[in-house]
Amino acid sequence: MNSDIAISAKGLGKSYLIKHHSDLRTTTLRESILGSTSRLLQGKRKVVETSETFWALQDVSFDIKQGQILGVIGSNGAGKSTLLKILSRITEPTKGFAEIRGKVGSLLEVGTGFHPELTGRENIYLNGTLLGMRKREIDGLFSEIVAFAEVERFLDTPVKRYSSGMYVRLAFAVAAHMSPEILIVDEVLAVGDAAFQKKSLGRMEKVAKSGRTVLFVSHNMASISALCDRCIILDHGRVTYEGPSGEAVLKYHGQSSKQSSHVVYQPDQNMADEYVRLVQASLEDEHDRPAVLFETRRPLKIRLTYEILTSDSVQCVPNCHFFAADGRQAFIAYQPDIKPLARGIYESICTVPENLTNDGVFSVGLAITTYREERMLSFVFDQGALTFNVVDPMIDEFRSYGYFGPIPGAVRPVLNWSFRKVESPSKPS
């Protein structure tokens, strides 16, 4: 194992035995005894109980370098939690091995071991020691934890009297102040209100920037792109992709919907009507190179080629429909000043300027709407024709003040601000 590798997993696998006849979790002594005696009595007769081996994780290998932040993406049941549990030593792998260099702190849940009857103070110590901290470490961090959680006044109140917000803040605060060399985090940012989520993400950012190795699992693609250098995608217990986060996020989205930088329409593809036919479309960067990954501070181009099938003096207006990753429409762009055109193949280029879209995955629906004398005649539309990912390089205006949390909204325009001094403080008389 190289000394710059923090976690090295080789062929990790975890299987569970699923019994179809009796449930493993509720085995009773009687069943066990009766089962074995009846098997003895029946001699060679087959046991009715069938079991099946289920591989929650199979042949998972990866390396994480010291100080690197690795994201783990995958749908529910893809094996993310199992992987974290193995690396946290909660459960044992069935196959393979992993080597970990350094002290591991794992955070699979916020507030593990919190007891409603105990006070805030008592819970801080109990939770802290559960996370592997020593009492004197907690003593040293105590005031910092309390300040972060904003619960100073309620330290000696049982946490059952806390509001859910206070509870979550306290729980996260303890966890956020662990200082292991390697931190394993599962979805914990999905707690609390928006303001606290930002605070927690900022804290994670700080942990990450301090050179610690982090393994981070999340459904939140924005925080994955923002925090992680590299990602692995898990699918049905296997690693299907490993690489830079921007591409991993894109790839993950691409698993459910088609995605490419280029689409070509065949004449029989039904992307046409009596007036116009879509020919092809592509995504390009500012240097006209095909691309699917863009930075928020760079423009992107959509090149749409279409054939006008009639000289019937209609206006064929190309338009692009942008959808955010959650499926909501972000905005529509229409080409202005279209005059009636003669038959032929035309090309329209729509430039999405820098600093317009927020970071995240967007899909583009391509459409051509045909008008005649201010009446809409028809509409050719390919929803989700193209998909692209915008990543936040974390160096634009939004980040210049030091805020590294997620920025909500589908767009992130840089607007003009004017600024002046209105009045000087009046001099004391």
Next chain:
Amino acid sequence: MIEESLITRIEPKKKMSFFEWKEISAYRDLVYYLALRDIQLRYKQTSLGIIWVILQPLVPAVIFAVLFGNFAKLPSNGQPYMLLVFCGLIPWNILNGSISRAGISLVANANLLSKVYFPRIIMPISTLGSVFIDMLVSVGVLAVLMVFFQVPLTLNILMVPVFLVLAFLMGLGVSLIVSSLNVYYRDFSLVVPFALQIWNYTSPVVYSTELIPEKWRWLYALNPTTGLLEGFRWAVLGDAPLNTTMIITTVVFSALLLFIGSMVFRKVERGFADIV
């Protein structure tokens, strides 16, 4: 700094290994806070608090003293019957308390086992904390009773801690077996109270070994608690000579229970998070 840090290897374990003491010791603060939690939860919001800990052994001691000592006139080796019972109840309550509380500790804390890693043995060990506090209170009550009944102090009293420790070790041994099997077979949560009751009847807790006919005493001495309870009485009351065979049986059994318990626990603890 990181160069020197430990490499942990995570892999399917095949070989049997003993507890990693260094690691357990690194988690000793957790033992303290888990024990503190149990103690606090037991007495938080109870208005009488510690009074209950005093009453728990005292009330049965009074009842048995009246029933067996005054009415049935069972032999008590010339000691106040109440003291005889109380001396039996202290080590017995250690056993009873640790087995019944530590026995369910893993199942009761299933959420912790599946969410965070710590040496699993910390769970049953930490529950002994509340048993220890109960024991301290009882020993205090015993001291008061001894003054009240004017029991002369002998040098035997120095052996009291030894027997208390022995009781805890025996209790821990059984708890390790019970707690880990409880994860796999929930029957144990029903079997244990029943078994403890039978064990109580067959141990000299509320009566003296003198009650057992001479020719059956060898058999009776095979019960590991016989030596423990009689030994504790000997240390406190300092009367009858100590039966060394009984004590050896107890020590051997305790060691054996602790060893078997540890082995069973080590064997099954890896699967806890998957089953519990």
